[in-house]
Amino acid sequence: MSKPDFETFLAESLNNSETHIAPEKDLWQGIEKAISNPAIQQRESSMWPKLAGIAACSVAALLSVQLVFNSPTQDASVAMSDFFAEQKQTLLVQYQDQPALTDNWQQQLTELEDAERAIKQALENEPENPALLKMLAQIYQQQLDLINKVHAPKWQTI
Amino acid sequence: MLIDAKEAFAPPSEDALITQAKMGDQQAYAQLYTLHVKRVYALCLRLLADKEHAEDATQEVFVQLWHKIASFEGQSQFSTWLHSVTSNIAISYLRKHKNWLQKVVSFEQSGMDEQSATDCQGLNGLDKLVLRLPERARMVFVLHAIEGYRHEEIATMLGMAVGSSKSQYHRAKQLLKEWYENE
Numbered sequence: 001m002s003k004p005d006f007e008t009f010l011a012e013s014l015n016n017s018e019t020h021i022a023p024e025k026d027l028w029q030g031i032e033k034a035i036s037n038p039a040i041q042q043r044e045s046s047m048w049p050k051l052a053g054i055a056a057c058s059v060a061a062l063l064s065v066q067l068v069f070n071s072p073t074q075d076a077s078v079a080m081s082d083f084f085a086e087q088k089q090t091l092l093v094q095y096q097d098q099p100a101l102t103d104n105w106q107q108q109l110t111e112l113e114d115a116e117r118a119i120k121q122a123l124e125n126e127p128e129n130p131a132l133l134k135m136l137a138q139i140y141q142q143q144l145d146l147i148n149k150v151h152a153p154k155w156q157t158i
Numbered sequence: 159m160l161i162d163a164k165e166a167f168a169p170p171s172e173d174a175l176i177t178q179a180k181m182g183d184q185q186a187y188a189q190l191y192t193l194h195v196k197r198v199y200a201l202c203l204r205l206l207a208d209k210e211h212a213e214d215a216t217q218e219v220f221v222q223l224w225h226k227i228a229s230f231e232g233q234s235q236f237s238t239w240l241h242s243v244t245s246n247i248a249i250s251y252l253r254k255h256k257n258w259l260q261k262v263v264s265f266e267q268s269g270m271d272e273q274s275a276t277d278c279q280g281l282n283g284l285d286k287l288v289l290r291l292p293e294r295a296r297m298v299f300v301l302h303a304i305e306g307y308r309h310e311e312i313a314t315m316l317g318m319a320v321g322s323s324k325s326q327y328h329r330a331k332q333l334l335k336e337w338y339e340n341e
Contacts, residue, residue, distance in 0.1 A: 006335045010303075013284035017304055020196035021203060021280040027217050028191055034217070035224045036184065 077123055077133055084140035091144060095151040105150040112143045176236060180228050187227075191220055194237065198244050204300045205248040207270045207289045209278070215251040219244050245301065249315055252293070269296055287334050298323050299330035 003009070102108075119136045126132060170178070170186070172193065178186030198219050203212040223243060230239055275281075275289040288296060288304075297316060301307040302323070307315070309323040316323070 006338050009338060010284065010334070013282055014303060017282070019200050021200040022196050023199045023213050023216060024209065025213055027195065027213055028188060030217050031191065031220045032184065032188070034221045
């Protein structure tokens, strides 16, 4: 039997579109945790490291913008690298006893660090390239955001 | 006086569950979750084309819904309202989870690979093709063809021109046709 033409297939599929698909995981436990009082308390108790992390990220972003747009020199990228390395280390120490939301966050961090290395390599040839400096700042920002995000208890699940 | 067993032991209606959930009853909310999770997950999976992201977004929908349910006034059907909340959360989820390179270079995310789409449980033939569409074409197709949104509404939701929404829909149909005919 030949298959129907595309328009017939499309019309029939849309008419019989299955709107119910079960997720493979039990998602309720994570939801319950997020909406219940203990979870709120947990969020409140861990608010300070999170706030400190966000503050560090904001300061880092401001500094990077200033460095990139006010003095696009090799010194600027070195100063930016030093500053971010310090912020990153502080966050990692701060969250070392807190469970992470995903198992693969360190792999994601490694990918960002690979990108950081690639941009730094490009900067060696063009140390004053503002686009590269901006990308480097964004990569650092992504790293800090990732560390903060995976240690946020909000969506911790089963 | 005799009690009608069917009435006495019937599960509470959706309206009753919504009223109870509005008052902070988590058990009632869990029942609402059970009633709707498969529809919410189906929509998230179609929009995000990634099982893990769809699971995360589904959780996000139900957590946000818990905080928003008090504002549900019953002017539309609960399922309609839930679909609208789900679509918006899935779109913002996608924006938030773009990786650094996508944000910097602004290139479009491709869809699920053919094998993963084929392996997805519970999907019909069209869905398996839809998951393979590139991001923008997929979102427009799902919102327009499956969810019934108008191109004007989709343009607002996705932050694109109405013409772009129409051309993405056309692009999606062309790709689906090509894949279907080559199957």
